Amino acid sequence: xxxxxxxxVKDLTKHFKAGKKQIVHAVDGISFTLQRGKTLGLVGxxxxxxSTCARTIIRxxxxxxxxxxxxxxxxxxxxxxxxxxxxxxxxMIFQDPYASLNARMTVRDIIAEPLMAHNLVKSKEEANDLVxxxxxxxxxxxxxxxxxxxEFSGGQRQRVGIARALILEPQxxxxxxxxxxxxxxxxxxxxxxxxxxxxxxGLSYLFIAHDLSMVRYVSDDVGxxxxxxxxxxxxxxxxxxNPLHPYTKGLxxxxxxxxxxxxxxxxxxxxxxxxxxxINPPSGCRFHTRCPYAVPECSRVKxxxxxxxxxxxxxxxxxx
Amino acid sequence: MENKxxxxxxxxxxxxxxWSKNRTFAGDVWFRFRHKPTSIxxxxxxxxxxxxxxxxxxxxxxxxxxxxxxxxxxxxxxxxYETPDGSGYLYVTQAxxxxxxxxxxxxxNQLKKVREEADSSMTIFDCSGTEVALYYGAKPYVIADPxxxxxxxxxxxxxxxxxxxxxxxxxxxxxxxxxxxRVSLMVAFVxxxxxxxxxxxxxxxxxxxxxxxxxxxxRIVDIISTIPLTLYVILIMVFxxxxxxxxxxxxGTVYWVDMARVVRGQVLSLKQQEFVMAARTIGSSTRxxxxxxxxxxxxxxxxxxxxxLIPSAIFMEAFLGYLGIGLKPPLxxxxxxxxxxxxxxxxxxxxxxxxxxxxxxxxxxFNFVGDGLRDALDPKLKK
Ligand SMILES: Nc1ncnc2c1ncn2[C@@H]1O[C@H](COP(=O)(O)OP(=O)(O)OP(=O)(O)O)[C@@H](O)[C@H]1O
Ligand code: SF4
Ligand SMILES: [Mg+2]
Numbered sequence: 001x002x003x004x005x006x007x008x009v010k011d012l013t014k015h016f017k018a019g020k021k022q023i024v025h026a027v028d029g030i031s032f033t034l035q036r037g038k039t040l041g042l043v044g045x046x047x048x049x050x051s052t053c054a055r056t057i058i059r060x061x062x063x064x065x066x067x068x069x070x071x072x073x074x075x076x077x078x079x080x081x082x083x084x085x086x087x088x089x090x091x092m093i094f095q096d097p098y099a100s101l102n103a104r105m106t107v108r109d110i111i112a113e114p115l116m117a118h119n120l121v122k123s124k125e126e127a128n129d130l131v132x133x134x135x136x137x138x139x140x141x142x143x144x145x146x147x148x149x150x151e152f153s154g155g156q157r158q159r160v161g162i163a164r165a166l167i168l169e170p171q172x173x174x175x176x177x178x179x180x181x182x183x184x185x186x187x188x189x190x191x192x193x194x195x196x197x198x199x200x201x202g203l204s205y206l207f208i209a210h211d212l213s214m215v216r217y218v219s220d221d222v223g224x225x226x227x228x229x230x231x232x233x234x235x236x237x238x239x240x241x242n243p244l245h246p247y248t249k250g251l252x253x254x255x256x257x258x259x260x261x262x263x264x265x266x267x268x269x270x271x272x273x274x275x276x277x278x279i280n281p282p283s284g285c286r287f288h289t290r291c292p293y294a295v296p297e298c299s300r301v302k303x304x305x306x307x308x309x310x311x312x313x314x315x316x317x318x319x320x
Numbered sequence: 321m322e323n324k325x326x327x328x329x330x331x332x333x334x335x336x337x338x339w340s341k342n343r344t345f346a347g348d349v350w351f352r353f354r355h356k357p358t359s360i361x362x363x364x365x366x367x368x369x370x371x372x373x374x375x376x377x378x379x380x381x382x383x384x385x386x387x388x389x390x391x392x393x394x395x396x397x398x399x400x401y402e403t404p405d406g407s408g409y410l411y412v413t414q415a416x417x418x419x420x421x422x423x424x425x426x427x428x429n430q431l432k433k434v435r436e437e438a439d440s441s442m443t444i445f446d447c448s449g450t451e452v453a454l455y456y457g458a459k460p461y462v463i464a465d466p467x468x469x470x471x472x473x474x475x476x477x478x479x480x481x482x483x484x485x486x487x488x489x490x491x492x493x494x495x496x497x498x499x500x501x502r503v504s505l506m507v508a509f510v511x512x513x514x515x516x517x518x519x520x521x522x523x524x525x526x527x528x529x530x531x532x533x534x535x536x537x538x539r540i541v542d543i544i545s546t547i548p549l550t551l552y553v554i555l556i557m558v559f560x561x562x563x564x565x566x567x568x569x570x571x572g573t574v575y576w577v578d579m580a581r582v583v584r585g586q587v588l589s590l591k592q593q594e595f596v597m598a599a600r601t602i603g604s605s606t607r608x609x610x611x612x613x614x615x616x617x618x619x620x621x622x623x624x625x626x627x628x629l630i631p632s633a634i635f636m637e638a639f640l641g642y643l644g645i646g647l648k649p650p651l652x653x654x655x656x657x658x659x660x661x662x663x664x665x666x667x668x669x670x671x672x673x674x675x676x677x678x679x680x681x682x683x684x685x686f687n688f689v690g691d692g693l694r695d696a697l698d699p700k701l702k703k
Binding site: 055058083087088094101102104105113114164 | 345593594597598599600602603604605612613616617619
């Protein structure tokens with residue numbers, strides 16, 4: 001275990017029960033490490049288990065199997081009470097800025113809630129001393145403090161969400177598609193705000209998105225998820241320059257490219273068909289039902305995530 | 321790096337101006353509520369009825385139990401005959417007594433009986449020196465001059481002494497109505513409050529705990545709700561002594577089932593929402609999550625359910641009173657007043673009509689308010 005790693009996830013698995021006998025394999029054996037001060041981007045289609053992965057790591061859900069090591073401490077099996085001190089180290093920014101703020105609370109109370117929960121302040125006044133600077137820091141003003149969340153625009157709400165996540169000065173922040181619900185013009189502002197905080201405080205981010213170009217901009221490493229599993233993982237620029245997994249290639253094929261010359265050069269590969277149900281995931285390589293390069297072995301043997309050189313890991317029988 | 325936010329910073333003040341009003345959630349609800357005439361009408365009626373019930377008794381000369389057997393069953397509008405000298409009126413009571421009534425309808429003393437003339441079906445009374453005859457040979461009884469047998473001119477006047485008349489024991493109906501409304505409202509509010517507390521606790525725990533606990537608790541609710549509530553209340557009333565407390569206990573322990581269901585449903589759906597999840601990841605305690613996140617967000621539906629529950633409690637109390645297993649006499653409630661009035665429904669229908677009307681008014685008012693609240697709490701209708 002390295003001192004450098006703020007988060008280590010080993011074989012993390014989360015299954016949900018659906019009905020009597022059916023099991024949703026939302027997350028199935030994911031492993032990665034996140035270094036202090038770095039950003040790990042997690043991309044994948046809708047429904048591939050990104051949010052479930054994030055929520056299991058932050059222990060909103062109890063993991064079915066695997067291990068979560070936060071800052072050197074194994075938090076996998078901790079009860080909610082034992083977990084409380086560790087919650088200060090790890091916070092989350094949510095996808096939906098409307099659903100993630102309580103509409104019956106003022107912005108001040110929302111941002112002060114973590115302080116109150118951890119008994120870091122004794123009175124409201126004391127909380128205000130921390131809340132007001134934080135509000136300014138995320139681009140809101142003191143005057144906004146007494147307003148209710150439902151009076152704000154999406155971008156402003158997301159700033160409130162960021163303020164709430166950061167007021168405890170956590171070391172790890174999990175961002176579950178923090179910008180996908182926002183206008184394009186506001187997305188960049190919020191991303192820049194997050195980057196500024198990272199520089200200032202040395203934060204680590206687990207950044208979930210399905211917008212690949214944004215992930216490249218913010219991430220040091222990128223992991224690609226398909227149907228609850230990691231299929232490729234590498235340093236961010238490397239994965240864009242040299243995607244190895246057919247699924248990653250397909251994903252990149254659907255990224256709009258500004259330079260038409262580059263676009264033409266690019267290997268044209270798009271993914272056909274729908275994502276299979278996580279209730280009965282395909283055998284062997286889970287991507288074989290849609291993979292243009294599939295060989296018979298693919299439907300029988302599950303490819304392991306292996307390092308093909310320079311820390312570029314891929315799970316595909318074509319690359320060993 | 322700070323410059324990035326300058327652009328927004330400069331527009332902030334403008335935005336403050338555009339947001340002219342800083343409305344809280346409650347303010348918002350009130351704004352929508354008062355723009356609906358029926359809900360405001362309901363609210364006004366409730367306030368007026370409460371004033372009537374609480375302050376009214378200060379302004380009457382009677383108490384709810386004062387009996388005056390000489391003036392039983394007097395209507396609010398009396399048929400009267402002029403006195404021989406034309407200075408006032410005379411009113412014939414059911415007991416064949418004659419009472420003086422002033423020109424503007426205030427009831428005075430009884431006339432003294434002089435003699436009985438049974439063969440001509442007349443009773444002779446002394447009206448300030450002059451003799452007047454009450455002829456009871458045929459209905460309606462009339463007052464006439466005993467010599468000439470000419471009926472004195474008749475008239476109708478509003479009763480000023482007993483504005484709504486008296487009941488069969490000679491008690492002032494207006495006064496009893498005030499006390500009755502007071503009892504009804506009190507029973508309703510206390511029962512509603514008890515139901516609300518039990519319902520919120522039961523439903524909240526059931527919804528929040530989920531799983532087995534939820535299943536068991538909801539089966540209990542299902543079982544309770546299959547028993548006809550009326551029967552259940554009547555049984556409780558039979559076991560307990562009749563009286564105000566018993567009614568409140570009976571009603572308070574019955575109607576929480578609906579409330580529990582509503583609260584549970586709300587909590588179940590709310591606890592899946594991201595802001596509750598967020599509270600958990602923050603590390604907030606269960607207490608904070610329940611009291612700050614779940615209950616306030618469920619408060620809208622809780623309020624609507626309570627306002628809808630009040631009329632059924634009022635009706636149930638009236639119904640019990642009407643069946644005669646409610647309050648002990650001489651205490652008045654709207655239901656017991658209706659019950660008392662059934663005996664002489666034919667001759668004095670107003671005795672039944674007046675308390676029944678008040679019951680209707682209260683129920684209408686609360687239903688209107690409940691409807692208005694429901695609409696006002698629906699943010700989709702936001703103006
Ligand atoms: N609480 C739950 N109970 C049962 N199944 C669930 C639950 N939460 C998620 N799932 C299922 O797990 C799978 C992964 O869902 P998840 O929300 O993690 O996807 P996602 O990658 O975050 O998608 P999106 O990009 O749309 O947010 C989905 O098939 C979903 O239906
Ligand atoms: S293992 Fe086979 S099916 Fe899976 S991605 Fe590679 S080639 Fe395609
Ligand atoms: Mg998601």
